[in-house]
Amino acid sequence: MSKYSVAIVGATGAVGEKMLNIVEERGFLARSVRLLASERSAGSELKFQDELILVERLDRNSFSGIDFALFSAGAEVSRKYAPLAAAEGAIVIDNRSAFRMEEDVPLVVPEVNPQDLQNHKGIIANPNCSTIQMVVVLKPLYDYSRIKRIVVSTYQSVSGTGWKATKELQRQARAILDSRPAGRPEVYPVQIAFNLIPHIDVFDDKGYTKEEMKMVHETRKIMHDPEIKITATTVRVPVFCAHSEAVNIETEKKITAQKARELLEGAPGVEVMDDFHKGIYPTPIDAEGRDECFVGRIREDDSVPNGLNLWIVADNLRKGAALNAVQIMELLAH
């Protein structure tokens, strides 16, 4: 069986470290793993299969002999180094937004559009975390009846912003519980502890954020349906891990709540957790560390002819980022 050389760019970051863990957990056939970061953490070591691997400084020569390069070090780093890696013959799987909407770059969620991998030209994009968990759950419904419109509100954890954001929430929460001032925010525009921030990424001319528009454009591209009407409100919440979403859909054909549960039970990557009689529904704590996209609170929306409400929760660092990238690599390796 073939074995592959894998590079992880941004290996010391929140997503990069998860990528390394998941490559190990899933027993991916790695001949070697190269860990790359900035000069700040070059020289440190990370554990992989009982060995300590040195973190190297990313440079133009980092990709010689590499089969797969997983990038999660910021869009600027991707823009500069992903084409270099691809030119060296590596297949790049990029977790950042740099190439997602480029026409010749497949944007792939393995449970939804694995066929798009056939057309790659060296770079494949991993979608935004909020988009991934939504489309994994909507795909089995869409296959039964086309979805005409999606209204989504997100409740996104701080780990999606990286280690610095996780530390900011810890620091502020500790200070407030000790009756000290929360201190000036450094990562977020305003205090995140015991607060909600309806502002993720930058605003556009119409007042939407880039995160909201990513959900619109990426969903249409992944589902191959440019006509789906989508509107999103994305909110950062003081949760450490796992994103939640309240999703309202309108379908062409009626899907009853019972039918939706049937379609979702056993769908790839989906776990139904839905029994209001017993108070069963997914929360971020249920999803943390898990691979599945959890769905609950499935209800018919009687305010429109064919409406459905869903509550979707997934670990944003795993299925929303690292796991999806490793699954793409697995599909290409076989």
Ligand code: A2P
């Ligand atoms: P470093 O540890 O050297 O700063 P997070 O998303 O958790 O903030 O992590 C970002 C990741 O991207 C880290 O591994 C970080 O490395 C890496 N990174 C950031 N900027 C660069 C850069 N210019 N070159 C290489 N790696 C970078």
